[in-house]
Amino acid sequence: MTSELEDKSLRYRRAQSVTKAEEITAKENKARSLQFDKPLHKPRDSLFSWSSQFTNFTGLVNWGFLMLSIGGLRLFLENILKYGIRVNPLEWIIVLTGYNDGNKHQYPSIILLIFSVVPAVTSLLIEKAIAVDIISEKIGIGCQITNILFVITLPVVVLYYKGPEFSFVGISTVCMIYLIIFLKLWSYTQTNHWCRSGMKGKQAKNKLRRQSLSAPNWNKLIHAEHEQSFDEDKNDAIAAARLVKYPDNLNLKDLFYFLLAPTLCYELNFPRTTRIRKRFLVKRLLEVIFGVHLVLALFQQWMIPSVTNSVDPFTDMDPIKITERLLKLSVPNHLIWLFFFYLCFHSFLNLMGELLHFADRKFYADWWNANNISVFWSTWNLPVHMWAVRHVYIPITQMGYSKVAASTVVFFISAFFHEYLVSVPLQMFRIWAFLGMMVQPPLAVISRWAEIRLGARWGNIMVWASLILGQPLAIMMYYHDYAIAHFKPIQE
C-alpha cells in the first residue's frame, strides 16, 4: 500500500516535471527563434514511431495495385518470351464446334443437347396429368422423380457407351446443361406441388375465403377496372387478378420461358421489365463475345503451359517445387476465374434477363467483401444458393429436422454436383472435387474464428486465400492423375 502511494506520488511528480519541462521547452523555442542562427529544428517524433500517432498510409493502396500491375505485366512478357504466341483462334472454332476434330465429332453432344427438351416436356405432361386428375398425386410425384433422375444419369450412361465419340468441351457442355435442367425441373415439380397443396389446404380449411377468391369474383373485379373509380383494395385485387394462377401456368410457353430464364427457381409470375434497354443489351453482348475470346486466349497462352509444367513436381513429390508451381498456376487460374465469373454471372445472365424481360438481376451479391467462407458460398452464385435454400434447406427444416442437418444435406448435394461436373467429362472418378467441397465446412469454422478473433479483414483474406489457392490445387490434382492415366508412354 505504501509502495503504491509512493509510486503514485512519484508518477505525479514525474508528470509535473514533464509539464514543466515542456513549458521550459516552449519558452526555449521562443527564445531560440529570436537568435541569429535561423533555427529550424523542433522537438518532433518520426512518423513511424507509435508516439507520432500518424496513421495515413492511403498511398500504400496505390503502391499495392501498381506492384500488382508490374508483376502482371512482367509475367505476361515472360510468358511471351518463353512460349511465343500460342493463341490460335482456329483451334477454338474446332474445340467449340467439333468441326475437323478427327474421329471425335460433336454430333453426340449436339444430339444430347437437343434431346434435353424431351424430359422437360415430359415433366410438363406429368404435371398436366396430375392437374386434370388423370393420375394421382403420389404416382405423379413418382414419375417426376424418375424423370429428373433420368436427366442426371443420361450423360453418364451415354458417355459410358459412346465415350470416345465425345470431345472434352462437348461433354462438359452436356453435363452442365443437364445439371441445370435437373435443378430447374426439380423446382418446377416442387413449385407446382406447393400450388396444389396450398389450394387443397385452403379449400379444406377456409371455405368462406375460398368463395371470395374464386374465379368468378376475380372476373367481376377485372370488369370493375373498366367501369368505375378505384379504391386501394380494388387496386390490390386487380393486381392479384393479373397474375397467372395454377393450373393455368401448365403450358409450353411458360415452361420454355422458365428453361431459358436466368434462374433455377420456378415461379408462376416472374417479375418483368417493361422494355429492353438496347444500349445495355449491346454492352452485355459485346462483353460476352470479347470475354469468351479473352478467357480462351488466357487459357491457351497461360494456363495450359503452367498446368503441363506442374506434372513432374507432383510426381516427384518435391514440396518446394509443388508450392512454386501451385503459386505460379494460381495467378492465371484466379484471373481466368474472375473473368469467367463476370462473363457468366454479369454479362451472360444479364443478357438473357434483358432479352426475356426478366427483372430480377441479383445473380450475385458482394462476395468480394465476404468475411467468412459461409458468406462467400451464400453470395457468389445466387441462382444455385436461392435454389438450395428454397428447395432443399427450407423444406427439410419444415419437415422438423435441425438447421445443421439441412445445411449438411445442402452441402452434400453441392459437393456431389461439383464432382459430377468434373469427373464425368474427365471420365475419371477421383474424389478431389468432392474433397474440395468437404473441406469447406472446417474452413468456414476457421474463417469464422479468424473473423471474430483477428477482425473482419483477416476473415476476408482467408476467403480470398482459399479461393486463389484451393482451385489450382484441385486442378493440379486432376491434371496430374489425367496425365498419368493418358500420357504415361509419352512421359517416359
Add this chain to the structure above:
Amino acid sequence: MTSELEDKSLRYRRAQSVTKAEEITAKENKARSLQFDKPLHKPRDSLFSWSSQFTNFTGLVNWGFLMLSIGGLRLFLENILKYGIRVNPLEWIIVLTGYNDGNKHQYPSIILLIFSVVPAVTSLLIEKAIAVDIISEKIGIGCQITNILFVITLPVVVLYYKGPEFSFVGISTVCMIYLIIFLKLWSYTQTNHWCRSGMKGKQAKNKLRRQSLSAPNWNKLIHAEHEQSFDEDKNDAIAAARLVKYPDNLNLKDLFYFLLAPTLCYELNFPRTTRIRKRFLVKRLLEVIFGVHLVLALFQQWMIPSVTNSVDPFTDMDPIKITERLLKLSVPNHLIWLFFFYLCFHSFLNLMGELLHFADRKFYADWWNANNISVFWSTWNLPVHMWAVRHVYIPITQMGYSKVAASTVVFFISAFFHEYLVSVPLQMFRIWAFLGMMVQPPLAVISRWAEIRLGARWGNIMVWASLILGQPLAIMMYYHDYAIAHFKPIQE
C-alpha cells in the same frame, strides 16, 4: 424551343409512366407474395450495373495485398530453385571490413575516414580566427570555401592515384561520409556567418536593444531565478539566457555533437530530449542489426542474379527482353530500397538521435502519400531537403533571384551529388544518375498535371511508378556499362 418543350413533356410523361409502372409493380409483388408458389424473385439490378449504385469494393484491397504476397512468395521460391542459397555472411564480413580481400585492403578507406576529422577541425579553427579578429571576415570565408571544396575533391583525387587499393564498399562509404561532412561544414560556416552579420547589424542599428541583451544582464536574470517569484517575462528571459550564444558555440564539443547529430543544418541550440528511452533505443538497435543483414541477404540472393542476367538483353537492344528484365529487377530493387529507407531514415537516425538527446526526429514526412514528384522530393529525405531550403534556396531568393532560379540551382546541386555518389565509387563518369535527376522536373510537371486532371490517386500512382521503375533503369544502365568495361573478355 418547341422541340425542347416537346422533349420536356415527353420526359415528364415518361417519368409519370415509370412511377405508375413502379406502383403497379409494388401491388403485383404484394399480390404475388399471397400466391402458393413461394415466389422469391424481386425486380433488382446486378451489383456491377451502374444503376445498382453499389460501391463497396473494400474486399478488393485485401485481394490486392494477398495477390502481392502470393506473387512475392512465388518469386522467392523460384529464386531458391533457380540459384540455390547464395547468402553467405562470411562474404559480408569480407566486404564490410576488407579483411582477407586479397590485394584490395581497406586501409586507405579507414585512413580517409579518420582523416575527415581534419577538415572539420580546420573549419572550427578558421571560425575561431574570424571570431577573435585574427583574420578578416572576407579572408575567413575564402578559407572556409577552400576547406569544403577540399573535402569534396579529396576522395576523387585519392581514388585517382590509389584506385586499385580501394574496395567498392570502402570507397562508397568514404564518398558518402565526405559528402555529409561537406554539407555539414557548409551549414556550420554559413550559420556562424549569419550570427556575426546578425550581431553586427544589431550593434549598428539598435544600440538600446543590444544593451538590454548584453551578457551581464543575462547573468543577473539567472541569479534572479534562485531569488524570488517569477513572472512571465522573466521566465522568457531565463529561457533565452540558457541558450548558447555566438561565439561561445565555437568549441570542439559543439562541433563533434553537430557532426554526429542526425541533421545537416547547424544550429547553436538544438532541441534536446530529457532522457534516453531504453526500450526505444534497443528496438532501433535491433532493427539496424537485423535490417543490415536482411538487405545484404536480399542483395546477394536476389539483386545480383537479376542484374547480372540483364546485361545481355541491353547489349542486344531487344525491347521486350529489356522491359521484362527491367520489370523483374524492379521488384527486388524496390523492396531493398524500401527496407533501406526504413533502416536509414527511421532506425539509424532515430538511434543516433536517441543517443545524442537530439529531439527533432522528423527525418521524413509522408512521402508515400505524395501526389506529385515535387512533393515526393521535398518529403522523402528531410535532412537534405531542409539543408537545401535553408542554405541554398532561401539565400538565393533573398539575394533577389526568382524562385524558379533558386529551385533550378538546388536541382543541379542535387543532381551533381547523385552523380558524385555513383560515378566516383564505380570510377565511371557516365551521366545516367545525373540524367535521372534531370528528368525529375519534367516528371514533376507531368505528375502535377495528372494530379489536377486525373485526380490525386493518379498523381500518387505516377510518383510510385517513377520510383519503382526509374531506379532499376539507372542501375541497369550503370551495370551494363560496368560489365562491358570490366568483364568484356569473360562475356565472349
